[in-house]
Amino acid sequence: MLVETGATGARLDPTPATSNGTPTRRLYTGSKLERARTIADLRAMAHCRLPAFAAEYLEGGAEDEATLARNFAALASYRLLPRALVDVSHRDQSVSLFGRSAPLPFAIAPTGLNALFWRKADVLLARAAAQARIPFVQSTMSNDPMEEVAAIPGLRHWWQLYVFGERAIREALIRRADEAGCEALVVTIDAQFYGDREWEQRRFTHPGKLTIGSILESALHLHWIATTLTGGMPSFANAVDYVPKERRGFYESAFWIRANMDQSLDWEEMARLRRLWPRKFLIKGLLNINDVERAARIEADGVILSNHGGRQLDWTLSGLDTLPEARRRFGGLTLIVDGGVRRGTDVLKALALGADAVLVGRATLYGLSAAGEKGVERAIDILREEIDRDLGLLGAQSIKELGPDFLAR
Structure with a gap:
């Protein structure tokens, strides 16, 4: 861990458990998955395996990355207030x-271009979710067909919709999701423009063309090549058929979809999509409490309070910031939150503030990038173990007991 130099020249240790860099503390970066004790270990393992441009795509936020930082700061602004002498011999x-x-209070968030991290990534994420009996939200920009993912036994399959192109495209995707039996439709509304992820762009000489340095550095990651690129370049299997034929290459299709997001998307159209979908309907990407009210008004079943992992508009709030007021005002609405979740205590804080569940995105992608399906399973297991232990230490027998009285600012 880094040791910083303060204004007086004194050495400032990052934790009170170390002094002048001792004892030395390092995250695990080897290949034995059972030695990954935390999500941070899986992250370190992933960084060793991924080429730099892929790690940047996984990690980066927009512009100054202030929104990305806010997700962590919002979680850190709360402290847990445990209850003493509670029988916690059984925890739920x-x-x-x-x-x-659902046996766990979290689901796997929708993330696009996962085949950059491991071949058949969306199938692997979904299998791990099915084994854990938690929902998997598959992205429009995923690389495996929704029908293949939907066929995984025991999966709670939710479909995330990006609204792009003509109305016929979104209607066709909704029909496919319906025919595939998806439990819920999740419409993302905060990506009508592509966030300015400057550090990611610096890996390219121009869109779709890696720098020579990035190409050479990637060639050194033989395990990544063997487990990711042996099947050739991925495609956006669920969206590419709606792209003009001359633009169906990997990067070309991504840029076409990005350029054709429906920038006129409004609440009237959202209400129309609500009427088209026969099952549970969620809106993802809300931060303004007035927008939560509008979602309730068009009879959405739930909302996902989210800033897109800090990858879209910079200098916004975290979904966690909006959560308490949303719960106070809209008690009957399913509220899900994401952003910066790396620990069991992060999950418990969100639940205590009123979330019905939490989405995890990067945490499970770290596991995927480190070791494929087994890595995703390990990420889920780590969070499960931490939540179970932390419930006991908090003096709570179940998730249902959690509330604001377990927290202090």
Whole structure:
């Protein structure tokens, strides 16, 4: 860990458990998955395996990355207030989502271009989710067909919709999701423009063309090449058929979809999409409490309070900032939050503030990038173990007991 130099010239240790850099503390970066004790270990393993441009795509935020930082700061602004002498010999971390019990209080968030990290990544994420009996939200910009993912036994399959192109495209994707039996439709509304992820762009000489240095550095990552690129370049399997034929190459299709996001998307169109979808309907990307009210007004079943992992508009709030007021005003609405979740204590804070569940995105991608499907399973297991232990230490027997009285600012 880094040791910083303060204004007086004194050495400032990053934790009170170290002095002048001792004892030395290092995250695990080897290949034995069972030695990954935390999500941070999986992250370190992922960084060793991924080429720099892929790690940057995974990690980066927009512009000054202030929104990305706010996600962590919002979580850090709360302290846990445990109860003493509570019988916690039996603990229950199950939650109810849309009338169905889930054994864990989190789901896997929608993320695009996962095949950059491991071949058949969306299938691997979904398999791990099915094994854990938690929902998997598959992105429009995923690389495996929704029908293939939907066929995974036992999966709670939610479909995330990007609204791009003509109306016929979104309607076709909604029909496909319906026919595939997806439990819920999640419409993302904060990506009508592509966030300015400057550090990611510096890896390219121009869109779609890596720098020579990035190409050479990538060639050194033989395990990544063997497990990711042996099947050739991925495609956006669920969206590419709606792209003009001359633009269906990997980068060309991504740029076409990005350029054709529906910038006129409004609440009237959202209400129309609500009427088209026969099952649970969620809106993802809300931060303004007035927008949560509008979502309730068009009879959305839930909202996901999210700033897109800090990758879109910079200098926004975290979804966690909006959560308490949203819960106070809209008690009957399913509220899910994401952003910066790396620890079991992060999950418990969000639940205590009123979330029905939490989405994890990068945390499971770290596991995927480190070791494929087994890595995703390990990420889920780490969070499960931490939540279970932290519930006991907090003096709570179940998730249902959590509330603001377990927290202090």
